[in-house]
Amino acid sequence: MDDNLLDKQATFLTLDLDDRLLRALGRMGLVHPTLVQSSAIPLALSGKDILARAKTGSGKTAAYCLPVLHKILATKDALPQTSSSRRLTRALILVPTRELAEQVTKYLADLTLFCGKDIVCVNIAGNTPLHIQAPLLAELPDIVVATPARALKHMAGTLDLRALETLVIDEADLVLSFGYEDDIRGIIKALPRIHQSMLLSATLNRGVEALKALVLSSPAILKLEDDQEEAAKLVQYVVRCSEEEKFLLTYVILKLKLIAGKCILFVNDIERSYRLKLFLEQFSIKACVLNSELPLNSRYHIVEEFNRGVYDYIIATDESDKMGEADNEAEEEEDQVQVQEAMEIDQETKPEAEATEATEGTEDGQKLTAEEKLKKKKKAAKKTSKKRKASQDKEYGVSRGIDFKGVAAVINFDFPPSARSYTHRVGRTARAGRRGMSLSLITSEDIKSPSAKHHQKEEAVFERVILQQRKKSAEILPYKFDMKQVEGFRYRSTDALRLVTRTAIREARIKEIKQEILNSDKLKAHFEDKPRDLQFLRHDKALHPSQIMPHMKHIPLYLVPKIAGIAQADGVATAPDIGFVPFNKDTKRKRIYKKKGGKKGGDPLKSLGKKRRK
Numbered sequence: 062m063d064d065n066l067l068d069k070q071a072t073f074l075t076l077d078l079d080d081r082l083l084r085a086l087g088r089m090g091l092v093h094p095t096l097v098q099s100s101a102i103p104l105a106l107s108g109k110d111i112l113a114r115a116k117t118g119s120g121k122t123a124a125y126c127l128p129v130l131h132k133i134l135a136t137k138d139a140l141p142q143t144s145s146s147r148r149l150t151r152a153l154i155l156v157p158t159r160e161l162a163e164q165v166t167k168y169l170a171d172l173t174l175f176c177g178k179d180i181v182c183v184n185i186a187g188n189t190p191l192h193i194q195a196p197l198l199a200e201l202p203d204i205v206v207a208t209p210a211r212a213l214k215h216m217a218g219t220l221d222l223r224a225l226e227t228l229v230i231d232e233a234d235l236v237l238s239f240g241y242e243d244d245i246r247g248i249i250k251a252l253p254r255i256h257q258s259m260l261l262s263a264t265l266n267r268g269v270e271a272l273k274a275l276v277l278s279s280p281a282i283l284k285l286e287d288d289q290e291e292a293a294k295l296v297q298y299v300v301r302c303s304e305e306e307k308f309l310l311t312y313v314i315l316k317l318k319l320i321a322g323k324c325i326l327f328v329n330d331i332e333r334s335y336r337l338k339l340f341l342e343q344f345s346i347k348a349c350v351l352n353s354e355l356p357l358n359s360r361y362h363i364v365e366e367f368n369r370g371v372y373d374y375i376i377a378t379d380e381s382d383k384m385g386e387a388d389n390e391a392e393e394e395e396d397q398v399q400v401q402e403a404m405e406i407d408q409e410t411k412p413e414a415e416a417t418e419a420t421e422g423t424e425d426g427q428k429l430t431a432e433e434k435l436k437k438k439k440k441a442a443k444k445t446s447k448k449r450k451a452s453q454d455k456e457y458g459v460s461r462g463i464d465f466k467g468v469a470a471v472i473n474f475d476f477p478p479s480a481r482s483y484t485h486r487v488g489r490t491a492r493a494g495r496r497g498m499s500l501s502l503i504t505s506e507d508i509k510s511p512s513a514k515h516h517q518k519e520e521a522v523f524e525r526v527i528l529q530q531r532k533k534s535a536e537i538l539p540y541k542f543d544m545k546q547v548e549g550f551r552y553r554s555t556d557a558l559r560l561v562t563r564t565a566i567r568e569a570r571i572k573e574i575k576q577e578i579l580n581s582d583k584l585k586a587h588f589e590d591k592p593r594d595l596q597f598l599r600h601d602k603a604l605h606p607s608q609i610m611p612h613m614k615h616i617p618l619y620l621v622p623k624i625a626g627i628a629q630a631d632g633v634a635t636a637p638d639i640g641f642v643p644f645n646k647d648t649k650r651k652r653i654y655k656k657k658g659g660k661k662g663g664d665p666l667k668s669l670g671k672k673r674r675k
């Protein structure tokens with residue numbers, strides 16, 4: 062973690078934490094607390110309610126987990142070994158998504174490594190049936206991690222919170238926007254009158270204010286966002302290009318390895334994630350998709366493996382808009398109407414690019430009128446979308462809270478639906494004080510085009526993002542590149558895109574789900590006892606292997622730009638006459654080139670091209 066995020070004046074030792082926790086922290090390599098930790102922990106230990114706003118990746122999880130654990134250990138130490146009061150559920154941690162619940166539970170397991178059986182923590186956020194989870198709760202675990210809806214369901218049965226001492230709501234604003242407010246109200250009603258509460262979030266909005274009134278009493282308010290410092294760590298770029306050019310640019314950036322390191326590519330719906338994956342895999346660029354349709358175990362495993370460095374690219378579907386997350390209610394309503402309109406117009410006027418796939422006649426061979434065809438299409442689309450919604454996980458979320466480690470760049474392949482969602486997406490990089498980069502692609506379209514409203518919406522959100530970033534003294538720089546340099550790749554990209562038909566996407570989607578259900582079953586059986594056995598399970602397998610073109614794997618030398626790259630992750634721009642500004646230094650590549658006797662400042666990619674041609 063970056064030194065600026067840490068409170069160098071303090072160590073965990075000076076925070077007077079339980080020895081068992083200090084040992085675990087030492088083992089995790091944590092010596093100094095972060096600012097949010099050194100501020101929140103003493104206040105929490107003194108019993109104060111807390112409302113903390115600190116930026117993404119600033120260590121909020123430990124800021125609430127450590128005091129929760131310390132308090133439970135202290136209470137238990139004061140009780141005789143035989144006391145029945147040693148077994149009571151004392152803390153409830155509410156999070157908006159299952160992924161986050163899993164992450165928090167793992168974090169608690171790391172922190173309690175030296176606590177033996179003194180701390181039992183149960184995660185009930187998974188989709189295991191209630192009756193299977195019930196016996197775990199009947200044992201009265203010390204800490205329960207849950208989504209609000211799940212907790213409330215169990216409260217009608219075995220979740221006994223009469224002895225609750227601490228309530229934590231992590232990612233408070235998202236908890237609200239996911240529509241959990243009524244669940245929270247239900248939970249609060251059933252809690253003992255005296256308990257401590259903590260609300261944590263990277264962003265605070267009116268909703269959180271409402272929650273504050275509901276949950277907290279005379280809280281200590283911590284606002285620890287150092288916006289200017291955050292701005293310096295994250296370099297943000299934007300580019301306006303056509304829909305087709307989005308694919309072209311992504312191909313060029315990934316193929317030329319202009320991003321050194323791991324990258325998350327965000328798209329707005331599941332279909333798009335498969336479209337992008339199928340496109341990239343034709344060039345032998347491997348990526349995992351991550352979306353709410355995949356089984357929970359597979360999702361955990363993908364994130365874990367990505368964090369371990371097994372995969373470089375994740376195509377993540379950010380479904381935050383479908384979870385009700387927008388900048389505010391009015392904007393949300395306006396946004397939904399606009400998208401709906403744009404989609405309707407789109408459907409009515411879309412050129413029949415995939416005409417071969419459309420049904421041209423009825424079963425008895427009669428020709429359908431254009432109007433009838435349209436009606437039929439709409440009906441079919443509604444049906445599939447209903448079916449799909451049913452199979453998607455309402456408590457899925459990847460743009461928030463998940464600790465993706467070491468992400469060099471975030472690419473908003475689709476522009477996010479709200480400014481808030483933008484903050485959280487770009488918050489997946491430049492975490493824990495590290496540097497990072499984001500690139501957002503906005504579709505530029507003719508104002509008369511049928512989907513113009515959709516693009517207007519993107520522009521409207523972008524305006525809000527600019528204002529939001531300006532408040533943090535951050536700028537979103539235009540992503541400068543010389544289209545001529547990219548031009549040579551265009552025909553390959555167009556060819557590849559042509560093969561990504563709706564049928565191919567549909568088939569890929571089904572294949573992936575089947576594959577992941579099998580993976581998930583294996584994961585379920587082995588997760589606890591043999592985690593190492595699972596390393597052979599890959600989530601980035603090609604979905605349409607017959608379409609991989611071996612010749613597309615390599616880039617011929619004549620296509621490699623003289624000085625390739627776009628914008629550096631550390632924000633250092635190259636000389637202006639280059640035109641095509643590098644994404645990052647790619648020092649490793651330069652090193653290889655120098656080792657081979659290349660001139661300093663020469664073109665490392667040229668040598669790479671030569672090597673590839675051999």
Ligand SMILES: Nc1ncnc2c1ncn2[C@@H]1O[C@H](COP(=O)(O)OP(=O)(O)OP(=O)(O)O)[C@@H](O)[C@H]1O
Nearest residue numbers: 062093094095117118119120121122263462464493
């Ligand atoms: N005191 C510390 N020293 C070094 N690293 C730390 C410290 N505390 C936390 N970290 C690391 O920083 C990373 C981010 O922590 P965490 O996920 O708790 O952030 P967060 O503020 O909850 O982010 P988000 O808002 O996105 O959920 C984690 O990898 C964590 O292990």
